[in-house]
Amino acid sequence: MAENGKIAIVTGAGRGIGLVITRQLLEAGMTVVAVDLKEDLLSELPGKLGDPGEKLDCRVLDVSESEGFTKLVDDVAEKYERIDVLVNNAGITRDGLLMRMADADWELVLKINLFGAFYGTRAVAKYMVRQRGGSIVNMASYSGLEGNRGQANYSASKAGLIGLTKTTAKELASKNVRCNAVAPGFIQTEMTDNMPQQAKDIALSLIPLKRMGQPEDIARAVVFLASDASSYVTGQVLSVDGGMHT
Ligand code: NAD
Numbered sequence: 001m002a003e004n005g006k007i008a009i010v011t012g013a014g015r016g017i018g019l020v021i022t023r024q025l026l027e028a029g030m031t032v033v034a035v036d037l038k039e040d041l042l043s044e045l046p047g048k049l050g051d052p053g054e055k056l057d058c059r060v061l062d063v064s065e066s067e068g069f070t071k072l073v074d075d076v077a078e079k080y081e082r083i084d085v086l087v088n089n090a091g092i093t094r095d096g097l098l099m100r101m102a103d104a105d106w107e108l109v110l111k112i113n114l115f116g117a118f119y120g121t122r123a124v125a126k127y128m129v130r131q132r133g134g135s136i137v138n139m140a141s142y143s144g145l146e147g148n149r150g151q152a153n154y155s156a157s158k159a160g161l162i163g164l165t166k167t168t169a170k171e172l173a174s175k176n177v178r179c180n181a182v183a184p185g186f187i188q189t190e191m192t193d194n195m196p197q198q199a200k201d202i203a204l205s206l207i208p209l210k211r212m213g214q215p216e217d218i219a220r221a222v223v224f225l226a227s228d229a230s231s232y233v234t235g236q237v238l239s240v241d242g243g244m245h246t
Pocket residue numbers: 011012013014015016017018035036037038041061062063064089090091092112139140141142183184185186187188189190191192
């Protein structure tokens with residue numbers, strides 16, 4: 001398989017969508033550097049992924065720390081002598097209505113969801129440009145395309161990611177480095193488990209395919225965009241949301 005031997009970095013890999021992306025990239029033959037803020041999640045990861053040995057390299061990092069992210073990317077490039085894929089998946093919510101939103105909640109969501117992706121993208125671009133190839137996949141959201149009540153911070157961060165995706169694609173295309181985004185709708189993970197039942201019912205009623213998505217649905221789209229199967233696709237936002245955004 002063409003993906004054998006590729007080196008991928010996945011952020012927010014400890015659970016949810018990031019964990020399943022890690023699993024599917026491993027199945028595709030890639031070596032995955034699994035990055036997460038939470039050490040306990042990372043320590044359980046090899047067991048959850050069938051002990052992939054040296055194919056899985058777990059690293060603790062807060063993606064909102066610019067220097068730390070740059071150092072991690074430099075370490076990975078030195079160890080493996082290449083970086084083929086970056087999946088900027090780490091993300092958080094701090095929902096609340098606009099008029100009551102605290103500065104701290106606005107800033108934290110922007111710092112992790114948007115600034116983190118920028119730090120990672122800038123750091124890997126150097127190596128991908130040098131090796132004349134690479135694929136960056138950003139985890140956007142339906143909220144970033146359409147806005148969502150109670151998510152001014154989150155939807156701004158995801159809309160920002162879409163701008164970052166399109167600009168990165170335009171700047172790096174001549175070096176055969178691609179950048180795309182996936183925009184999930186409502187996906188069943190710990191993030192959405194915390195939503196009140198009433199909000200879940202409203203969300204479900206808005207989905208044409210009449211079910212919440214599974215992390216596997218998102219991971220398949222990410223693997224497509226990360227791999228050579230999408231070698232002529234860049235600057236795109238692929239909605240994986242059961243038909244909500246058309
Ligand atoms: P999740 O909360 O289950 O998992 C997120 C992971 O990111 C966790 O392991 C967490 O420890 C890690 N993380 C959080 N902050 C971090 C930081 N500063 N540095 C490194 N790692 C950090 O979330 P999920 O549902 O799997 O979502 C994954 C991505 O998909 C997020 O970007 C989210 O915004 C996006 N998304 C999710 C949904 C959904 O319905 N679940 C919908 C649209 C978009």
